[in-house]
Amino acid sequence: MADIEARLRSLLKANAAVVSQLELSAVLRRIVESAVELVGAKYGALGVIGPDGMLEEFIHVGLTTEAADAIGPPPRGRGVLGALIHDPHPIRLEHIGHDPRSVGFPRNHPRMDSFVGVPIRIRGEVFGNLYLTEHPDGAFTEEDTELLEALAATAGIAIDNARLYEDSVRRERWAAAAAEMSAAMFSDETGRPLQLLADKVLQLTDAATVVVISSISDTMMCVEVARGQHADELTGAVLAQAGTLSGRVFDSWQPLQASGDTVELGDELVAWGPTVVVPMLGADGAPMVLTVGRPVGSPRFTDKDVDLAADLAAQATIALELARGRSDRQALALMDERGRIARDLHDHVIQRLFGAGLSLQAVAGRVGDAAARSELLEQVDALDAAITEIRTVIFALRQPRASSGSVRHRIVDVISEVAPSFSESPRLVFQGPLDLRTPPTSPKTSSRSCARE
Incomplete structure (x- = not known):
């Protein structure tokens, strides 16, 4: 009676230890450690079953890191381990090597004789299996199996809670990343x-x-x-x-x-x-x-990883489209502003300069001093040059550069590209409707090459 009470207390202690963790990897290892301690086994392991029906993760207790490395890759679920996968009901063996389902052990594997395995279920589906070997008294008992089944039931709840917690943390991280990415794209x-x-x-x-x-x-x-x-x-x-x-x-x-x-x-x-x-x-x-x-x-x-990646890609698509729309609106606003500036330059600045030039030219005709008349005419020429440069600027402002492959803009781009190599900033002046006189089918590369020459 006292032994039964002691084992029940051990089970309660093991259950409390299992449910005390939230991180999934810590929960899985704590389950194996509690199972080993509960039945006194020398070795214990928990195999997680993957979508292909084989073991995709294997958490072991009792082997040193050096011993595990010497054995090689972890088991995939053949032999007795696979039997528990295909038929998820407890298996208890006094001599594992005598079972016809056994496929033996790999090289450098420690000796293991007695064996017990129980499935771990989560909401009716098998998550993995608990494997225990080497009972100190030689063989595991029916009571050991029942205790492990009770622990496995608690383990299923603890694993489910840990997975829900990790899912919530993962979703929170993805949501924060999506918000940060969208904000950066909109900035x-x-x-x-x-x-x-x-x-x-x-x-x-x-x-x-x-x-x-x-x-x-x-x-x-x-x-x-x-x-x-x-x-x-x-x-x-x-x-x-x-x-x-x-x-x-x-x-x-x-x-x-x-x-x-x-x-x-x-x-x-x-x-x-x-x-x-x-x-x-x-x-x-x-x-x-x-x-x-x-x-x-x-x-x-996991399927949740795929869903989260798809959601993030969809949000990135929306953010890219919204950012493109915002960029288009900004471009339109910039074009409107450039058009207003071009109109002001044409309607006010050029007209005033042109009027000033005509006035100076008329004054020069009435001046008797040849030297003074020459200086006045030089200023008239300077005003004409200024008007030409302003008209060049007006033409550039009125034509959208993003959608234009005009010769004028390509030449401006090349001059801007090579300007840092000059000691003084180059001065560029166009005479006449250059783009109107250039065939629209002229290759861009030829115009850029001519500009570079």
Whole structure:
């Protein structure tokens, strides 16, 4: 009776220890430690079952780091461990090696004989399994199995709470990142919205590489922005869509994830681990995808990760479109202001200068002194030159530069580009309607080359 009470107290203590944690990784390890302590096992482990029905995570207690490294990769769920996955009911064995389902142990694995395993369920679905080996008395009892089942029930609740907590923290981080990204895109300080998106996703997903890719044809795509590993080689790379996860998303326009993906960079084949790709639209409505790749061997993305990445990409699309609309409105307002300035220069400044020039020219005709008349005519010529320069400015103000490929603007761009190389700022004057006399089909490159000459 006293032994039963002691074991019940141990169970209550183990339950309290399990539910005291909120971080999922800490909860999983605490479950294994509590199970080992509860039944007196020498070794314990918790295997988390992945979407493929195999073990994707294996938390062990009792082995040193050196011993675990000597064994090699963790088990995937074969043999007796796999039997518990396929038939999630408690298994208790006095000699694990005598069971026909056993596949033996890898090299450098410590001796293990007695075994007990119980499933951990969360809301009716199997999350993983608890494995205990090497009972101090030689074999696990029915009572040990019942205690572990009770602990597994509590463990399922603790794991569910921890996952809900991590989901809330993750969503809060993504929401904060989305708000910060949108605010930066709407501000006047950033001119690199796609780079900002890639930076945020890289921070949030523990990814090795994040790229934003645009489709440039039915078969080819171009990496617009890259962050993380191989960022320099990836940026600007033109890649074939065939055989890539990104190419499949361009075709289906649905988020996809895979256990891995590869990209050819010249002679090098770059491999990623778990990869997720979500579609998005650029500022001009062009199709793009956000590709996130983790290092090889990393945990796969959850469905919630995919949903959050898709939400962030959708918010980035909206923010880019709104920022483009704001930029267009600012451009229109600037054009209106430039038009007003051009009208004021033409209607007031030029007219006054032209009137002053005519007055000086009339005065010069009445002056008898040749030297004085010459000086007056020089001032008339200076006013004519000033009027010509002002007219050049008026023409430039009235024509929108963003949509114009005029020869006049291309020459101005080239002069502005090379001006720092001169000791004095160059002076540029146009005579006559240059753009009207230039055929619209003239290549841009030839006009720029002539200007440079």
